[in-house]
Amino acid sequence: MLRWGRPLPHPFIEQNYFKAVITMPIEREDKAVELIGITKYFPGTVANYKVNLTVKKGEVLALLGENGAGKSTLMKILYGMYLPDEGEIWIDGKKVDIRSPQDALSLGIGMIHQHFTLVPVHTVVENVLLSAFNTPKGKASVSEVAKEIEEIGKKYGLEVDPYAYVNQLTVGMQQRVEILKALYAGARILIMDEPTAVLTPQNTKKLFEFVRDFRKAGNSVVFITHKLNEVMEIADRIVVMRNGMVTGELSRQEASENELARMMVGKELEEITVTNPSEGNLSGEVVLSVRDLKVKSARGHMAVDQLSLDIRAGEIFGIAGVSGNGQEELAEALCGLRSVEGGEVLLEGRNIVGRKVVEIINEGVGYIPADRHREGLVLDMNIEENLILRKFESEKFSAKGVLLQENIHQYAQKAIGEYAIKAPSSKVKVRGLSGGNQQKVVVAREMDIATTVLVAVQPTRGLDLGAIDYVHRTLLRARSEGKAILLISTELSEVLALSDRIGVIYRGRIVKVFNRQDAKVDEIGLAMMGVSNDETQ
């Protein structure tokens, strides 16, 4: 039976949340892990706020939430990688102090990260030995470890050749090594952070078999994920987090996918006042046409898999989806930064696949990248230099190889004024600006470049509310100037607020396209999680 509690007071978030509390209390002996009042601050943000969480023995707990909800942070605190600012941790009914992963391991807690901590050039045995170095089992001989790896592998269906080199294993097998590392150290509570993000469906099935076997042996698993269908398949209990707090806690029987989607994505979405008053031009000419695009990710798998979409002039096309479904590879391919394996990209009828970055810039395609520090800016250059970073060869800014300082300065002054960039002068190094102002520099530059198409990926990541609002208004202005805008964001609220049409990306394809008026949050949320209405439940 569910009971709705009072909304928690939260100093920084204005919306209200519902908190579901299970009325049946959990017996003390059944508690493997209990987190009480965990709070963690990072500069400029609250990662976890007064989080209570319990993990029973012999259960699989799914920790569900969007990117940035605070799930990983919470588990990293449990695993000793972060120190909580407030709160307590109890293991097996005893209060403990976990200050390092070694402490966690000695208490029987293991963690499988999204990014493996493996040494690729070493064998499986060597990796296991290394991870167990500071434990008593680290003194074993290579053959002893190999034997035990084989035994554990057989017991749980995680067979791996102990003497294989990790860099020759598939990602799925590498994950097995990570799990074996934890099991070898004697973990009884296994934390898995988005483990299926890198797995094929078949490997996912095998992983779930392992999880069930592991649970049968009386151990616990905390399964961090954002994929609803998996939660329904594997979890016993589900805890939903959003913005650093727990927003819901249900058992599997009580949960339905729709309910979970709503808890994850937030009820307030239905109350969003659409920030763009005028209608987008849904009848303009198609400017950008993507046909059956195939792009490989850095890791080698096909991140964009026969993706097609059309964007019209004077329209904002928003792509909603959980990160890791091919968005960044799509954006990079459109802007010439990543090679394309197949398909076409037609810009005003011309195929721009395979063209150099400079050429694509000259075709008027602007690109606001997801990571402005790594790609969008040169932090140690000043504002002027960053503003011309992608167009310094143009006649406006240089003649015969010499930079036209005066022109550049004027241009920078104009941009600073137009975009209200807060800086003492245009000669200040961009490194010293706030995140919001840095992004304004990127936006100013790309708005100028984009005469036909503007691709914006996560344009408001890490920005404060004022900067977010400014960027949004800029995108709307671009739309009114007749540009075709592709907005890629994992913030569903942002996509919903700005887009005229919304395409949901899942596993490298656009699985569904909505017009803004027809968009229903539930439907979009489900599509994002890979559940389509065509599937039988």
Next chain:
Amino acid sequence: MKRSKKIALSLFPVYSVFLGLALSGILMLLLDANPFVVYKKMLIFVFRDAYNVADIFAKATPLILTGLAFGFAFRASLFNIGAQGQFYMGCLASVACSLFMGNLPALVLLPLCVVVSGAAGGLWGSLVGYAKARFNANEFLISMMSTYVAIAIMNYLIRGPLIESKGEYPQTDVITQSAWIPQIIPHTRLHWGFVLAVVVAALAYFILWKTTLGFRIRAVGMNRDSARYAGINEKRIFVEVFFISGAFAGLAGFMEVNGIQHMLVQGFNPYLGAEGIGIAILGNAHPLGIIFAAILFGALKVGGNLVVQTSSIPSSIIGIMEGLVMISVIFSYFLKERILVRMEKKMLQAEERKEGPRK
């Protein structure tokens, strides 16, 4: 940041120089010399007559160029350790040009030697750049080894086709008067090459900060990913940077051969390349800083020589001073960064307290 603090921080290299000299002074005690006396003597001697003061700049001339060689490449995050070899190639080209074209008038011969020495050093250096661009080879190792190959070539040529008419020693003939760089101050060793070196430093500054090429170079050096995002071809930059860097070092060859030695002797100035690295570090890889650092090292050499002549301290003290100054500068970089980070942290915390955290 407060103006006074900024000035204090930017003077860190100066403190390091003093620290380095102080440490060297401690070593002087080992030879029963009083460092204060020694340094006082050095200052007096240096400024006593025009010859010594002029000599400082004469010695600084090639150092400016080898310093530019390392510093310019450093701006692209490339390591040109082969300046010594590129210098020797420049020497060879310049001396060959002077010997074989000796009958040309100075107005033609000197610029010709400039071009030839720069080209020789540049081409030799660009080989390294090409190896990096094409084969992704480690430029550190290759540029270092290229120096030894250059030495071999130089030794061969000096003992062979370029050897002096007498055929006695491994050196060339003296070059004709028209190939001598005229002196700025007569009866000193200071020649117009110093002015040329300063002009070249200004040129390096101009290239780096006022041209599109320099823009590309700096972008590649600061953030390769953003440079690629900006459409910059980094492989081309490798070759271009190593050519320019090598040309600078090659030009130093012209300076030494046509300005000071007026011939080419085997194995002369063997530390010019390494000292160039030190000068680039001291000058923070900036042309202006390099000029000052080169003058400083020049002063150390001249003063040091005078000290050697008038006291029992051996000439190796000069190398010690240079090395200790360099190490002090490196340490000062660490301190400066530490202080800056701490200041930035304080600023961020103050800002947060004002605005409150963002989400």
Next chain:
Amino acid sequence: MIVEGILKGAVMMSTPLLIGALAEVFVERTGVMNIAIEGIFLIGAWAGFVGAYLTKSIGIGLVSAVLAGFVVGAVYGYFTVYLKQHQIVTGTAFNILSVGLTLYLYRVFFGVPLIPLTVEPLSSMKIPLLSKIPLLGEALFNQNILTYMAFILVVLGYWILYHTRLGLVVRSTGANPEAVDAAGINVERVRYGAVLFSSAMNGLAGAFYSLGFLGLFTENIIGGRGWIAFAICFLGNWNPLGVLVGALVFGLADAVAVSIQTSAFKLIPNEFVIALPYILTIVATIARKHFNVPAYLGTPYVKERR
């Protein structure tokens, strides 16, 4: 006879290269380049000579060389591992400093002698029976103690690196310091220890030139051979066995060069024979597409904030 002489010379000349390169392998496997190698060779040569001359005991000389290398390594390691300063810049500073420092301190100890000071260099230790083997006997079993040490070091190094827990940590630190950190091992301490060890060994290798070969100390005694050891580490693919091959090849080139120079055989100009090792290095650096460079070589390790 000539061939035997060349082989013996080859093995002898390869000794310091082998020791230096092995040391460099060890430290680069943890992710730190010991750029001061040339300078430490020189300091080792100097310290070894000074120690041997003053105490009339080569043994003490060798020990002083090791100690001198250790001390320099302590400072270099502090700058690069803990202060996280640039390895190439720091190493170059040390190299420049050691030239002046060794000369200066030589003067401090000995003044300006009229006749160059000498010590009796290490004598060869003939191993009975084995040294009588034709062709290889003289080369392999009639060498000085440092050479025998070097061979032992190769075997020891290989075993330690690939068959002990210490070796596992060393190899992992350069390949993925995060994994090492996750195992609760202090990355900086591993790297610092490696720097200390390699610098001590480099000192020993340098002493070979003054104590094991020439019996004196001059300014140019090392002449860039520290860099060749550095290159051999690279070319040997960071593997003791590969390094052994590389060192022998270069030692052979050195010995052949010497014999060509002293003989009347003058087809190739002298200078190019001398330059052979360096040309070899360039060619090998370019040709080798598949280096097993330790992934994090040269990058200082900064722990994520907690």
